[in-house]
Amino acid sequence: MNENITILRRYYFPKMNVFRQYSTLNAFIDQNSTLGLVPTMGALHQGHTSLIERALAENDQVIVTIFINPTQFEHSDDLKKYPKTLDSDIKMIRNISQKIIVYAPESSDLYSKSIKSSSYSFGSIENVMEGKIRVGHFQGVATVVEKLLTIFLPTNAYFGEKDFQQLQIIRSLVGQKNLSSTIVGCSTCRNNNGLALSSRNSFLTKNETKKASFIFEQLKIAKSLWGVESSKFIIKKIKNSFSNNHDFKLDYFDIRYEKNLLNAENKSENKVRAFIAVKLGKIRLIDNLPLYEF
Ligand code: AMP
Numbered sequence: 001m002n003e004n005i006t007i008l009r010r011y012y013f014p015k016m017n018v019f020r021q022y023s024t025l026n027a028f029i030d031q032n033s034t035l036g037l038v039p040t041m042g043a044l045h046q047g048h049t050s051l052i053e054r055a056l057a058e059n060d061q062v063i064v065t066i067f068i069n070p071t072q073f074e075h076s077d078d079l080k081k082y083p084k085t086l087d088s089d090i091k092m093i094r095n096i097s098q099k100i101i102v103y104a105p106e107s108s109d110l111y112s113k114s115i116k117s118s119s120y121s122f123g124s125i126e127n128v129m130e131g132k133i134r135v136g137h138f139q140g141v142a143t144v145v146e147k148l149l150t151i152f153l154p155t156n157a158y159f160g161e162k163d164f165q166q167l168q169i170i171r172s173l174v175g176q177k178n179l180s181s182t183i184v185g186c187s188t189c190r191n192n193n194g195l196a197l198s199s200r201n202s203f204l205t206k207n208e209t210k211k212a213s214f215i216f217e218q219l220k221i222a223k224s225l226w227g228v229e230s231s232k233f234i235i236k237k238i239k240n241s242f243s244n245n246h247d248f249k250l251d252y253f254d255i256r257y258e259k260n261l262l263n264a265e266n267k268s269e270n271k272v273r274a275f276i277a278v279k280l281g282k283i284r285l286i287d288n289l290p291l292y293e294f
Contacts, residue, residue: 018090018102021109022151025063028101029152033060037154037181039145042066042104043083043199044092047189051158052096054186063152064093066104071117072140083199110147117143120176125168125261129252129275130286138169145170149179157181162188162196164273164288168261188287190216196287203283211247212280218242219289222255222274226291227267231255234274242278251277251284255291 019025029035036055040048044066055062066089073079086104093100107115117139125131131138149157159167167185174183189197194216195209204212218238225234235253242250257264258271275288 017098017100018104020105022103022105025101025103026151029063030061034155035059035152036062037148037152037157038062038064039148039157039159040064040066041068041082041199042089043085043202044089045189045197045199045201047160047162047197049092049096050189051160051186052093052100054184055156055158056097056100058184059154059156061099061101062097063101063103063154065148066102067110067144069140069144070107070115071111071143072137074134074136083202110144118146120173122169122172125165125172128165128256128261129254129277130165131169133251133277138166141166142169142173146173146177146179149174149181154181156184158184158186160188161185161288162198163286164258164275165261168258194220196285198285200283200285204280208247208281208283212285214245214248215276215278215280215285215287216289218253219274219276219287222253223289223291226255226272226274231263231265238274238276247280249279251279258290 017028036059038048038051038055052062052064066086068079068082068084070079090102093102117136120139120142122138122142126138159170161167167183171183173179174181191197193210193213195201195212196216201209218241222234222238225237235255238253239250242248242253252275254275255264255272256262256275258273264270264272272291273288274291277284277286
């Protein structure tokens with residue numbers, strides 16, 4: 001049987017609050033209550049559920065979206081390989097609360113004419129790190145997030161600091177387009193060894209998962225040196241550690257201001273983070289850590 005029909009049969013029941021079409025879902029939104037939105041691409045883990053739980057605590061109604069957005073993938077192969085676990089995602093959401101509304105559309109519901117990004121200018125926050133390596137990625141992210149924020153008009157929308165550059169892109173988008181939602185940044189959930197939870201971690205072997213704790217260890221070393229040594233010194237030291245560890249191939253290790261993502265030279269009043277992207281085996285992992293105390 002066609003996969004879509006199966007999904008429709010199983011989930012397209014209003015009483016279960018799982019929707020394939022936003023026009024049907026919108027009838028379930030109480031315009032007089034607060035609404036929290038948690039956009040995801042599925043393959044849910046505790047990082048996602050921490051956002052959902054926060055949204056539940058802070059809003060009367062919550063929508064979780066599960067949509068693997070095609071326009072943010074540079075290579076169609078990556079899109080094909082992205083884990084698709086709708087059944088277990090819905091179970092996981094049900095276990096948190098039955099009252100959560102799930103929006104799991106087909107592309108055609110969001111991209112009615114053509115599957116293309118809109119065009120945005122984000123300046124310095126787009127042209128570095130992930131934006132530099134994955135050209136067009138943030139244009140795609142901004143496109144789908146603008147659609148979701150415009151369709152559902154949530155009071156609050158929740159995004160993880162795990163993807164800090166993405167968070168700043170979305171804040172910029174909301175400012176530029178004068179959107180009404182408050183963007184809430186949520187701290188990164190990690191496993192017991194410090195590895196930031198990610199849907200991509202499911203592709204790591206057991207041994208690689210253990211080795212991956214090296215990434216958080218290096219971020220913590222950078223944090224301990226910040227304010228004592230210059231940025232240049234710290235970056236050189238961390239890059240050396242990665243060159244001496246042959247399990248990893250470093251894409252970048254940067255120290256940047258949170259606000260504009262420009263390079264930070266020395267400790268200042270402004271909030272600064274260390275950012276890393278690294279390949280472990282075949283899997284590319286990203287992480288970041290604030291270098292200031294809360
Ligand atoms: P994704 O499904 O990867 O698009 O992620 C959906 C949301 O979950 C994004 O706002 C991510 O930043 C957030 N997220 C992913 N991993 C984590 C994590 N380990 N801790 C907190 N938030 C996360």
